[in-house]
Amino acid sequence: MIGQDGTTRPVVTCCEPLVDNWRPPPPAVSIDSGDLHLWRIRLATTLTDRQGEILTEAELRRAAKLRFVADRRRFIARRAALRQVLSRYLQVPADTIAFDVNAHGKPSIKAPPAHVETLSFNASSCDDLALIVIALNRRIGVDVERINLPPDDVEVARQFLSEKELEEFAGLQGTTRAQRFFAMWTGKEAVLKALGTGLSLSPRLIELAVDDDGCPAISSLEGTLHNTKRWSLHSVSPETGYLGAIAIEGHRLNIHGWTI
Numbered sequence: 001m002i003g004q005d006g007t008t009r010p011v012v013t014c015c016e017p018l019v020d021n022w023r024p025p026p027p028a029v030s031i032d033s034g035d036l037h038l039w040r041i042r043l044a045t046t047l048t049d050r051q052g053e054i055l056t057e058a059e060l061r062r063a064a065k066l067r068f069v070a071d072r073r074r075f076i077a078r079r080a081a082l083r084q085v086l087s088r089y090l091q092v093p094a095d096t097i098a099f100d101v102n103a104h105g106k107p108s109i110k111a112p113p114a115h116v117e118t119l120s121f122n123a124s125s126c127d128d129l130a131l132i133v134i135a136l137n138r139r140i141g142v143d144v145e146r147i148n149l150p151p152d153d154v155e156v157a158r159q160f161l162s163e164k165e166l167e168e169f170a171g172l173q174g175t176t177r178a179q180r181f182f183a184m185w186t187g188k189e190a191v192l193k194a195l196g197t198g199l200s201l202s203p204r205l206i207e208l209a210v211d212d213d214g215c216p217a218i219s220s221l222e223g224t225l226h227n228t229k230r231w232s233l234h235s236v237s238p239e240t241g242y243l244g245a246i247a248i249e250g251h252r253l254n255i256h257g258w259t260i
């Protein structure tokens with residue numbers, strides 16, 4: 001990666017352990033510019049019959065298009081949870097929050113109340129588990145996946161790993177192999193979500209280096225040369241059998257993990 005000053009350097013080098021200390025949220029949540037808030041939501045336990053009432057018609061139409069009842073219920077639960085979490089920060093009712101989406105589908109808050117600084121958020125879910133990340137004035141992305149290696153893992157990995165990463169992955173065995181697959185998957189997807197590009201930017205252009213503890217760090221962001229800001233990538237184990245990653249602009253953030 002060539003920086004604006006002409007030097008060659010990794011854009012992202014940081015891989016700090018995430019505070020794995022999940023607590024129920026306090027009644028009033030506030031966030032400072034150096035904070036990263038991570039919310040873990042167990043959708044099955046937060047689900048209520050009235051959650052649909054805080055969604056918009058468009059959200060309910062999206063839910064109705066899902067084929068399976070379980071998927072519809074999860075969709076409603078995670079969108080309601082996102083609105084309820086954001087309403088704590090914005091101090092407005094959950095059903096009044098409006099979203100913009102960029103050309104690749106990344107949502108942001110439309111016309112936030114004047115007293116609120118730019119609140120960045122991103123969300124991911126897998127099965128009954130949802131993660132929401134919140135920060136101020138910085139781009140942020142999150143992904144969570146169930147650790148369940150596909151039988152054709154090398155073929156799938158070929159879609160998102162660079163040649164060098166693939167070669168290294170193919171030589172791994174057992175749990176290390178599964179951990180590596182999902183550390184790379186979630187790490188790259190978190191970066192793509194932070195950038196807001198989704199898969200319009202090939203994950204093969206993002207190179208991650210994984211350390212002995214299985215913790216990924218970004219070593220190269222080809223194709224995004226305009227971006228010389230430093231990022232951090234955090235690995236998170238929100239629940240047994242699941243792996244998540246958070247990509248965020250900046251370092252040494254104060255991380256708080258809330259669970260509901």
Ligand SMILES: CC(C)(COP(=O)(O)OP(=O)(O)OC[C@H]1O[C@@H](n2cnc3c(N)ncnc32)[C@H](O)[C@@H]1OP(=O)(O)O)[C@@H](O)C(=O)NCCC(=O)NCCS
Nearest residue numbers: 104105106123124125160185188189193196197198199203
């Ligand atoms: C957004 C995307 C990157 C992730 O989708 P996903 O893994 O299916 O779903 P997640 O639960 O992690 O995230 C969905 C949420 O991300 C957000 N999102 C959508 N598009 C986004 C984008 N371009 N950037 C950031 N966030 C986005 C939305 O909040 C969305 O929630 P919603 O469905 O309620 O609107 C999607 O573009 C995609 O296509 N994923 C395929 C993943 C893949 O093949 N990865 C290969 C390894 S890198």
